[in-house]
Amino acid sequence: MSTFFAELLGTMILILLGNGVVANVNLNKSKGKGGGWIVVATGWALAVAIPVYIFGPISGAHFNPAVTIANAAIGNFAWADVPMYIIAQMIGAIIGACLVFLHYLPHWKETEDKATKLACFATGPAIPSTIGNFISEFIGTFILVFALLGIGNTVMVDGLSPMVVGLVIWVIGLTLGGPTGYAINPARDLGPRIAHALLPIPGKGDSDWKYAWIPVVAPIAGGVVASLIFAAIF
Template identity: 45%
Template sequence: MDYSLTTRLAAEFIGTALLVMLGNGAVANVDLKGTKGHGSDWMLIAVGYGVGVMLPAMMFGAISGNHINPAFTLGLAMNGLFPWAEVLPYIGAQLLGAFIGQLIVVITYKPYFDQTTNPRHILGTFSTIDNTDSKLFGFINEFVGSFILFLGALGITKAPFFQDNLGTAHLALGFLVWTLVASFGGPTGPGLNPARDFAPRVLHAILPLKHKGSSNWDYAWVPVVAPIAASILGIFIYKSLFM
Protein backbone atom coordinates (compact mmCIF):
# COMPACT_ATOMS: atom_id res chain seq x y z
CA MET A 1 0.00 0.00 0.00
CA ASP A 2 1.25 3.47 -0.91
CA TYR A 3 0.88 6.09 1.79
CA SER A 4 0.72 9.83 1.22
CA LEU A 5 3.60 12.03 2.32
CA THR A 6 1.37 13.54 5.01
CA THR A 7 0.64 10.10 6.46
CA ARG A 8 4.31 9.15 6.38
CA LEU A 9 5.30 12.40 8.08
CA ALA A 10 2.74 11.75 10.81
CA ALA A 11 4.33 8.32 11.32
CA GLU A 12 7.80 9.88 11.55
CA PHE A 13 6.55 12.49 14.02
CA ILE A 14 4.82 9.97 16.30
CA GLY A 15 7.61 7.41 15.98
CA THR A 16 10.33 9.90 16.94
CA ALA A 17 8.23 11.22 19.83
CA LEU A 18 7.81 7.66 21.14
CA LEU A 19 11.54 7.02 20.84
CA VAL A 20 12.38 10.09 22.92
CA MET A 21 9.60 9.50 25.44
CA LEU A 22 10.61 5.89 26.12
CA GLY A 23 14.37 6.41 25.88
CA ASN A 24 14.79 9.70 27.72
CA GLY A 25 11.95 8.72 30.03
CA ALA A 26 14.05 5.75 31.14
CA VAL A 27 17.03 8.05 31.75
CA ALA A 28 14.82 10.38 33.81
CA ASN A 29 13.55 7.43 35.86
CA VAL A 30 17.11 6.39 36.69
CA ASP A 31 18.87 9.74 37.14
CA LEU A 32 16.28 12.05 38.71
CA LYS A 33 15.95 12.11 42.49
CA GLY A 34 12.77 10.81 44.06
CA THR A 35 11.60 8.48 41.32
CA LYS A 36 10.99 4.83 42.14
CA GLY A 37 13.62 3.92 39.55
CA HIS A 38 16.27 6.31 40.88
CA GLY A 39 19.68 4.65 41.00
CA SER A 40 18.67 1.68 38.86
CA ASP A 41 21.30 0.19 36.58
CA TRP A 42 22.19 0.97 32.98
CA MET A 43 20.15 -1.91 31.57
CA LEU A 44 16.92 -0.10 32.40
CA ILE A 45 18.03 2.72 30.11
CA ALA A 46 19.09 0.23 27.41
CA VAL A 47 15.64 -1.37 27.53
CA GLY A 48 13.98 2.05 27.26
CA TYR A 49 15.87 2.95 24.10
CA GLY A 50 15.60 -0.55 22.64
CA VAL A 51 11.84 -0.65 22.96
CA GLY A 52 11.73 3.04 22.03
CA VAL A 53 13.00 1.97 18.60
CA MET A 54 11.25 -1.40 18.45
CA LEU A 55 7.73 -0.09 19.07
CA PRO A 56 7.75 2.59 16.33
CA ALA A 57 9.45 0.12 13.97
CA MET A 58 6.64 -2.38 14.45
CA MET A 59 4.00 0.35 14.15
CA PHE A 60 5.37 2.39 11.27
CA GLY A 61 8.03 0.36 9.47
CA ALA A 62 5.61 -0.50 6.68
CA ILE A 63 4.25 3.07 6.49
CA SER A 64 7.15 5.55 6.53
CA GLY A 65 10.13 3.18 6.70
CA ASN A 66 10.47 4.21 10.34
CA HIS A 67 13.54 6.41 9.85
CA ILE A 68 12.87 8.39 13.06
CA ASN A 69 16.44 9.65 12.66
CA PRO A 70 17.73 12.47 10.39
CA ALA A 71 21.06 10.69 9.98
CA PHE A 72 19.33 7.64 8.51
CA THR A 73 17.22 9.80 6.19
CA LEU A 74 20.31 11.68 4.96
CA GLY A 75 22.38 8.52 4.64
CA LEU A 76 19.72 6.87 2.50
CA ALA A 77 19.36 9.97 0.32
CA MET A 78 23.12 10.35 -0.13
CA ASN A 79 23.26 6.77 -1.37
CA GLY A 80 20.32 7.09 -3.75
CA LEU A 81 17.90 5.07 -1.60
CA PHE A 82 15.52 7.88 -0.61
CA PRO A 83 14.17 10.87 -2.61
CA TRP A 84 15.85 14.19 -1.82
CA ALA A 85 12.51 15.98 -2.18
CA GLU A 86 11.30 14.27 1.00
CA VAL A 87 14.44 14.71 3.11
CA LEU A 88 13.59 18.08 4.67
CA PRO A 89 9.95 17.15 5.42
CA TYR A 90 11.09 13.92 7.07
CA ILE A 91 13.74 15.68 9.15
CA GLY A 92 11.29 18.40 10.15
CA ALA A 93 8.79 15.79 11.37
CA GLN A 94 11.53 13.97 13.27
CA LEU A 95 12.80 17.11 15.01
CA LEU A 96 9.30 18.19 15.96
CA GLY A 97 8.50 14.71 17.25
CA ALA A 98 11.65 14.66 19.38
CA PHE A 99 10.83 18.11 20.79
CA ILE A 100 7.27 17.15 21.75
CA GLY A 101 8.37 13.77 23.09
CA GLN A 102 10.91 15.46 25.37
CA LEU A 103 8.35 18.02 26.49
CA ILE A 104 6.09 15.16 27.59
CA VAL A 105 8.99 13.63 29.56
CA VAL A 106 9.59 16.95 31.33
CA ILE A 107 5.91 17.42 32.19
CA THR A 108 5.66 13.86 33.52
CA TYR A 109 8.83 14.10 35.62
CA LYS A 110 8.59 17.79 36.64
CA PRO A 111 8.56 17.20 40.45
CA TYR A 112 11.68 15.05 40.13
CA PHE A 113 13.50 17.57 37.97
CA ASP A 114 12.87 20.05 40.80
CA GLN A 115 14.43 17.70 43.36
CA THR A 116 17.54 16.98 41.29
CA THR A 117 20.47 19.33 41.92
CA ASN A 118 23.08 17.71 39.64
CA PRO A 119 22.97 19.66 36.34
CA ARG A 120 24.65 16.82 34.41
CA HIS A 121 21.91 14.43 35.47
CA ILE A 122 19.31 16.93 34.32
CA LEU A 123 20.99 17.54 30.96
CA GLY A 124 21.48 13.78 30.56
CA THR A 125 17.72 13.29 30.51
CA PHE A 126 17.59 15.62 27.49
CA SER A 127 20.80 15.18 25.53
CA THR A 128 24.16 13.43 25.48
CA ILE A 129 27.34 14.35 27.32
CA ASP A 130 30.75 12.73 26.93
CA ASN A 131 31.68 11.50 30.39
CA THR A 132 35.27 12.70 29.98
CA ASP A 133 34.17 16.00 28.39
CA SER A 134 36.14 15.07 25.28
CA LYS A 135 34.75 16.01 21.89
CA LEU A 136 37.25 13.70 20.19
CA PHE A 137 36.33 10.59 22.16
CA GLY A 138 32.68 11.59 22.13
CA PHE A 139 32.86 11.74 18.33
CA ILE A 140 34.61 8.38 18.11
CA ASN A 141 32.02 6.75 20.37
CA GLU A 142 29.07 8.25 18.51
CA PHE A 143 30.58 7.37 15.13
CA VAL A 144 31.28 3.73 16.01
CA GLY A 145 27.88 3.18 17.61
CA SER A 146 26.05 4.92 14.77
CA PHE A 147 28.01 3.01 12.12
CA ILE A 148 26.94 -0.29 13.66
CA LEU A 149 23.37 0.99 13.95
CA PHE A 150 22.96 2.04 10.32
CA LEU A 151 24.91 -0.83 8.81
CA GLY A 152 22.86 -3.18 10.95
CA ALA A 153 19.53 -1.47 10.27
CA LEU A 154 20.00 -1.63 6.51
CA GLY A 155 21.32 -5.16 6.72
CA ILE A 156 18.37 -6.36 8.79
CA THR A 157 15.67 -4.70 6.67
CA LYS A 158 17.26 -5.57 3.31
CA ALA A 159 18.58 -9.04 4.11
CA PRO A 160 17.03 -11.89 2.07
CA PHE A 161 16.62 -13.78 5.34
CA PHE A 162 13.90 -11.34 6.46
CA GLN A 163 12.18 -10.51 3.16
CA ASP A 164 9.25 -12.83 3.85
CA ASN A 165 8.81 -11.45 7.35
CA LEU A 166 9.74 -7.79 7.63
CA GLY A 167 7.90 -7.61 10.93
CA THR A 168 10.58 -9.78 12.47
CA ALA A 169 13.23 -7.54 10.91
CA HIS A 170 11.75 -4.46 12.57
CA LEU A 171 11.53 -6.33 15.85
CA ALA A 172 15.23 -7.07 15.53
CA LEU A 173 16.00 -3.34 15.25
CA GLY A 174 14.93 -2.89 18.84
CA PHE A 175 17.36 -5.55 20.01
CA LEU A 176 20.10 -3.91 17.94
CA VAL A 177 19.58 -0.56 19.71
CA TRP A 178 19.21 -2.25 23.08
CA THR A 179 22.59 -3.94 22.59
CA LEU A 180 24.24 -0.77 21.28
CA VAL A 181 23.17 1.21 24.34
CA ALA A 182 24.43 -1.60 26.59
CA SER A 183 27.72 -1.95 24.71
CA PHE A 184 28.61 1.59 23.61
CA GLY A 185 26.28 3.77 25.67
CA GLY A 186 28.53 4.35 28.66
CA PRO A 187 30.80 7.09 27.32
CA THR A 188 28.19 9.48 25.88
CA GLY A 189 24.63 8.40 26.45
CA PRO A 190 24.55 7.56 23.51
CA GLY A 191 22.91 9.76 20.86
CA LEU A 192 23.05 7.83 17.57
CA ASN A 193 20.38 10.21 16.33
CA PRO A 194 20.63 14.00 15.73
CA ALA A 195 16.91 14.54 16.41
CA ARG A 196 17.05 12.68 19.72
CA ASP A 197 19.88 14.97 20.87
CA PHE A 198 19.37 18.35 19.19
CA ALA A 199 15.64 18.96 19.70
CA PRO A 200 15.69 18.06 23.42
CA ARG A 201 18.81 20.22 23.85
CA VAL A 202 16.89 23.17 22.42
CA LEU A 203 14.11 22.50 24.92
CA HIS A 204 16.66 22.27 27.75
CA ALA A 205 17.96 25.71 26.77
CA ILE A 206 14.44 27.18 26.73
CA LEU A 207 12.88 25.76 29.89
CA PRO A 208 13.41 27.49 33.27
CA LEU A 209 14.27 24.30 35.16
CA LYS A 210 15.87 24.51 38.58
CA HIS A 211 19.56 23.57 38.72
CA LYS A 212 19.66 22.84 34.99
CA GLY A 213 23.04 24.41 34.29
CA SER A 214 24.52 24.72 30.80
CA SER A 215 22.99 23.15 27.69
CA ASN A 216 26.59 22.37 26.59
CA TRP A 217 26.23 23.80 23.10
CA ASP A 218 29.96 23.56 22.40
CA TYR A 219 29.52 19.77 22.36
CA ALA A 220 26.17 19.75 20.53
CA TRP A 221 27.67 19.33 17.05
CA VAL A 222 29.21 15.95 17.97
CA PRO A 223 25.96 13.91 18.26
CA VAL A 224 24.75 15.56 15.05
CA VAL A 225 27.78 15.25 12.77
CA ALA A 226 29.05 11.84 13.93
CA PRO A 227 25.80 9.91 13.27
CA ILE A 228 25.34 11.59 9.88
CA ALA A 229 28.88 10.71 8.78
CA ALA A 230 28.50 7.15 10.10
CA SER A 231 25.17 6.74 8.34
CA ILE A 232 26.52 7.83 4.96
CA LEU A 233 29.50 5.47 5.26
CA GLY A 234 27.62 2.52 6.74
CA ILE A 235 24.86 2.60 4.14
CA PHE A 236 27.41 3.08 1.34
CA ILE A 237 29.37 0.01 2.45
CA TYR A 238 26.26 -2.17 2.76
CA LYS A 239 24.87 -1.00 -0.59
CA SER A 240 28.21 -1.49 -2.34
CA LEU A 241 28.77 -4.99 -1.01
CA PHE A 242 25.34 -6.54 -0.63
CA MET A 243 22.71 -4.75 -2.74
Protein backbone atom coordinates (compact mmCIF):
# COMPACT_ATOMS: atom_id res chain seq x y z
CA MET A 1 0.00 0.00 0.00
CA SER A 2 2.98 2.33 0.38
CA THR A 3 3.25 2.63 -3.42
CA PHE A 4 -0.49 3.36 -3.67
CA PHE A 5 -0.32 6.21 -1.19
CA ALA A 6 2.93 7.49 -2.68
CA GLU A 7 1.24 7.83 -6.08
CA LEU A 8 -1.90 9.32 -4.50
CA LEU A 9 -0.08 11.90 -2.39
CA GLY A 10 2.46 12.69 -5.08
CA THR A 11 -0.24 13.35 -7.66
CA MET A 12 -2.20 15.37 -5.11
CA ILE A 13 0.81 17.64 -4.46
CA LEU A 14 1.50 17.90 -8.19
CA ILE A 15 -2.05 19.10 -8.89
CA LEU A 16 -2.24 21.37 -5.86
CA LEU A 17 0.93 23.21 -6.86
CA GLY A 18 0.44 22.99 -10.63
CA ASN A 19 -3.18 24.07 -10.78
CA GLY A 20 -2.40 26.39 -7.91
CA VAL A 21 -0.03 28.42 -10.07
CA VAL A 22 -2.68 28.60 -12.82
CA ALA A 23 -5.21 29.91 -10.30
CA ASN A 24 -2.65 32.32 -8.87
CA VAL A 25 -2.00 34.05 -12.19
CA ASN A 26 -5.58 33.97 -13.49
CA LEU A 27 -8.09 34.53 -10.69
CA ASN A 28 -9.14 38.09 -9.96
CA LYS A 29 -7.66 39.78 -6.89
CA SER A 30 -4.98 37.13 -6.51
CA LYS A 31 -1.62 38.75 -5.78
CA GLY A 32 -0.15 36.68 -8.62
CA LYS A 33 -2.72 37.91 -11.16
CA GLY A 34 -1.16 38.48 -14.58
CA GLY A 35 2.02 36.56 -13.82
CA GLY A 36 2.01 35.07 -17.30
CA TRP A 37 3.03 31.90 -19.08
CA ILE A 38 6.61 31.74 -17.82
CA VAL A 39 5.35 31.75 -14.22
CA VAL A 40 2.86 29.00 -15.07
CA ALA A 41 5.48 26.85 -16.81
CA THR A 42 7.96 27.33 -13.96
CA GLY A 43 5.35 26.57 -11.33
CA TRP A 44 4.35 23.36 -13.11
CA ALA A 45 7.97 22.28 -13.47
CA LEU A 46 8.58 22.60 -9.74
CA ALA A 47 5.17 21.10 -8.99
CA VAL A 48 6.38 17.92 -10.65
CA ALA A 49 9.95 17.95 -9.31
CA ILE A 50 8.98 18.33 -5.64
CA PRO A 51 6.83 15.18 -5.31
CA VAL A 52 9.36 13.26 -7.43
CA TYR A 53 11.96 14.09 -4.78
CA ILE A 54 9.61 12.95 -2.03
CA PHE A 55 8.06 9.81 -3.48
CA GLY A 56 10.44 8.68 -6.23
CA PRO A 57 12.21 6.13 -4.01
CA ILE A 58 8.86 4.61 -3.00
CA SER A 59 6.78 4.31 -6.18
CA GLY A 60 9.01 5.53 -8.98
CA ALA A 61 6.98 8.75 -9.02
CA HIS A 62 4.83 8.12 -12.09
CA PHE A 63 1.94 10.45 -11.14
CA ASN A 64 0.70 9.99 -14.70
CA PRO A 65 -1.25 7.10 -16.28
CA ALA A 66 0.54 7.70 -19.59
CA VAL A 67 3.89 7.12 -17.88
CA THR A 68 2.59 4.04 -16.06
CA ILE A 69 1.13 2.47 -19.21
CA ALA A 70 4.18 3.37 -21.31
CA ASN A 71 6.51 1.65 -18.85
CA ALA A 72 4.27 -1.42 -18.73
CA ALA A 73 4.22 -1.58 -22.53
CA ILE A 74 7.99 -2.22 -22.63
CA GLY A 75 8.21 -4.45 -19.57
CA ASN A 76 9.58 -1.85 -17.16
CA PHE A 77 6.48 -2.09 -14.97
CA ALA A 78 4.08 -4.90 -14.11
CA TRP A 79 0.72 -4.74 -15.91
CA ALA A 80 -0.88 -6.16 -12.76
CA ASP A 81 0.04 -2.96 -10.89
CA VAL A 82 -1.23 -0.56 -13.57
CA PRO A 83 -4.85 -0.33 -12.29
CA MET A 84 -3.69 0.39 -8.72
CA TYR A 85 -1.37 3.15 -9.88
CA ILE A 86 -3.98 4.79 -12.10
CA ILE A 87 -6.65 4.68 -9.37
CA ALA A 88 -4.20 6.28 -6.93
CA GLN A 89 -3.27 8.95 -9.48
CA MET A 90 -6.90 9.78 -10.21
CA ILE A 91 -7.85 10.02 -6.54
CA GLY A 92 -4.83 12.19 -5.85
CA ALA A 93 -5.64 14.47 -8.77
CA ILE A 94 -9.22 14.98 -7.62
CA ILE A 95 -8.13 15.73 -4.05
CA GLY A 96 -5.45 18.12 -5.28
CA ALA A 97 -8.00 20.01 -7.38
CA CYS A 98 -10.35 20.25 -4.40
CA LEU A 99 -7.51 21.75 -2.36
CA VAL A 100 -6.94 24.37 -5.06
CA PHE A 101 -10.63 25.23 -4.84
CA LEU A 102 -10.39 25.64 -1.07
CA HIS A 103 -7.13 27.56 -1.18
CA TYR A 104 -8.57 30.19 -3.53
CA LEU A 105 -12.07 30.03 -2.04
CA PRO A 106 -12.90 33.79 -2.02
CA HIS A 107 -11.52 34.34 -5.52
CA TRP A 108 -14.02 32.28 -7.50
CA LYS A 109 -16.80 34.80 -6.86
CA GLU A 110 -14.49 37.62 -7.90
CA THR A 111 -13.76 35.97 -11.26
CA GLU A 112 -16.61 36.16 -13.78
CA ASP A 113 -15.10 34.39 -16.78
CA LYS A 114 -16.15 30.73 -16.84
CA ALA A 115 -13.27 29.62 -19.05
CA THR A 116 -10.77 31.15 -16.65
CA LYS A 117 -12.24 29.17 -13.78
CA LEU A 118 -12.14 25.93 -15.78
CA ALA A 119 -8.52 26.61 -16.74
CA CYS A 120 -7.63 26.45 -13.05
CA PHE A 121 -8.70 22.81 -13.14
CA ALA A 122 -8.42 21.33 -16.65
CA THR A 123 -6.74 22.13 -19.92
CA GLY A 124 -8.33 23.46 -23.09
CA PRO A 125 -7.26 24.32 -26.62
CA ALA A 126 -6.21 27.78 -27.69
CA ILE A 127 -7.72 26.97 -31.10
CA PRO A 128 -10.23 24.09 -31.07
CA SER A 129 -9.08 21.48 -33.58
CA THR A 130 -9.60 17.82 -32.91
CA ILE A 131 -6.70 16.68 -35.07
CA GLY A 132 -4.41 19.56 -34.15
CA ASN A 133 -5.10 19.29 -30.42
CA PHE A 134 -4.62 15.52 -30.47
CA ILE A 135 -1.29 15.89 -32.28
CA SER A 136 -0.14 18.53 -29.78
CA GLU A 137 -0.88 16.34 -26.76
CA PHE A 138 0.62 13.31 -28.52
CA ILE A 139 3.89 15.10 -29.29
CA GLY A 140 4.16 16.70 -25.84
CA THR A 141 3.71 13.36 -24.09
CA PHE A 142 6.02 11.60 -26.53
CA ILE A 143 8.79 14.00 -25.55
CA LEU A 144 7.94 13.64 -21.87
CA VAL A 145 8.05 9.84 -21.82
CA PHE A 146 11.07 9.57 -24.13
CA ALA A 147 12.94 12.03 -21.92
CA LEU A 148 11.95 10.26 -18.69
CA LEU A 149 13.16 6.95 -20.04
CA GLY A 150 16.41 8.60 -21.08
CA ILE A 151 16.83 10.13 -17.63
CA GLY A 152 16.26 6.73 -16.06
CA ASN A 153 18.91 5.31 -18.35
CA THR A 154 21.50 7.95 -17.41
CA VAL A 155 23.89 7.84 -14.46
CA MET A 156 23.54 11.05 -12.45
CA VAL A 157 24.69 12.45 -9.16
CA ASP A 158 22.31 11.38 -6.39
CA GLY A 159 19.40 13.77 -6.08
CA LEU A 160 19.79 15.37 -9.50
CA SER A 161 17.31 13.39 -11.59
CA PRO A 162 14.11 14.83 -10.05
CA MET A 163 15.28 18.33 -10.93
CA VAL A 164 16.05 17.20 -14.46
CA VAL A 165 12.51 15.82 -14.65
CA GLY A 166 11.28 19.26 -13.61
CA LEU A 167 13.39 20.82 -16.38
CA VAL A 168 11.75 18.50 -18.91
CA ILE A 169 8.30 19.68 -17.78
CA TRP A 170 9.53 23.27 -17.91
CA VAL A 171 10.83 23.09 -21.46
CA ILE A 172 7.71 21.28 -22.68
CA GLY A 173 5.58 24.04 -21.20
CA LEU A 174 7.73 26.82 -22.64
CA THR A 175 8.01 25.34 -26.14
CA LEU A 176 5.05 23.04 -26.75
CA GLY A 177 2.45 24.12 -24.19
CA GLY A 178 0.66 26.89 -26.08
CA PRO A 179 -1.81 24.97 -28.27
CA THR A 180 -3.51 22.93 -25.53
CA GLY A 181 -2.04 23.91 -22.18
CA TYR A 182 0.06 20.70 -22.20
CA ALA A 183 -1.94 18.27 -20.11
CA ILE A 184 0.49 15.45 -21.10
CA ASN A 185 -1.11 13.47 -18.28
CA PRO A 186 -4.63 11.95 -18.28
CA ALA A 187 -4.96 12.14 -14.48
CA ARG A 188 -3.80 15.76 -14.41
CA ASP A 189 -6.67 16.72 -16.71
CA LEU A 190 -9.48 14.26 -16.00
CA GLY A 191 -9.24 14.28 -12.20
CA PRO A 192 -9.50 18.07 -11.84
CA ARG A 193 -12.17 18.18 -14.56
CA ILE A 194 -14.27 15.79 -12.46
CA ALA A 195 -13.63 18.00 -9.42
CA HIS A 196 -14.71 21.07 -11.43
CA ALA A 197 -17.95 19.32 -12.36
CA LEU A 198 -18.70 18.37 -8.75
CA LEU A 199 -17.50 21.36 -6.73
CA PRO A 200 -19.83 24.28 -5.87
CA ILE A 201 -17.79 26.85 -7.81
CA PRO A 202 -19.79 30.07 -8.24
CA GLY A 203 -20.71 30.69 -11.89
CA LYS A 204 -18.44 27.93 -13.12
CA GLY A 205 -20.17 26.95 -16.36
CA ASP A 206 -19.74 23.51 -17.92
CA SER A 207 -16.66 21.31 -17.70
CA ASP A 208 -16.12 21.02 -21.50
CA TRP A 209 -16.58 17.25 -21.64
CA LYS A 210 -16.58 17.28 -25.44
CA TYR A 211 -12.84 18.04 -25.33
CA ALA A 212 -12.01 15.86 -22.32
CA TRP A 213 -11.13 12.69 -24.26
CA ILE A 214 -8.18 14.30 -26.05
CA PRO A 215 -5.97 14.92 -22.97
CA VAL A 216 -6.70 11.33 -21.94
CA VAL A 217 -6.26 9.36 -25.16
CA ALA A 218 -3.52 11.41 -26.86
CA PRO A 219 -1.06 11.30 -23.92
CA ILE A 220 -1.50 7.54 -23.54
CA ALA A 221 -0.91 7.04 -27.28
CA GLY A 222 2.10 9.38 -27.31
CA GLY A 223 3.61 7.76 -24.26
CA VAL A 224 3.27 4.21 -25.57
CA VAL A 225 4.78 5.12 -28.95
CA ALA A 226 7.68 6.89 -27.20
CA SER A 227 8.39 3.89 -25.00
CA LEU A 228 8.30 1.44 -27.90
CA ILE A 229 10.69 3.55 -29.96
CA PHE A 230 12.99 4.05 -26.96
CA ALA A 231 13.04 0.31 -26.28
CA ALA A 232 13.81 -0.40 -29.94
CA ILE A 233 16.76 2.01 -29.90
CA PHE A 234 18.22 1.28 -26.49
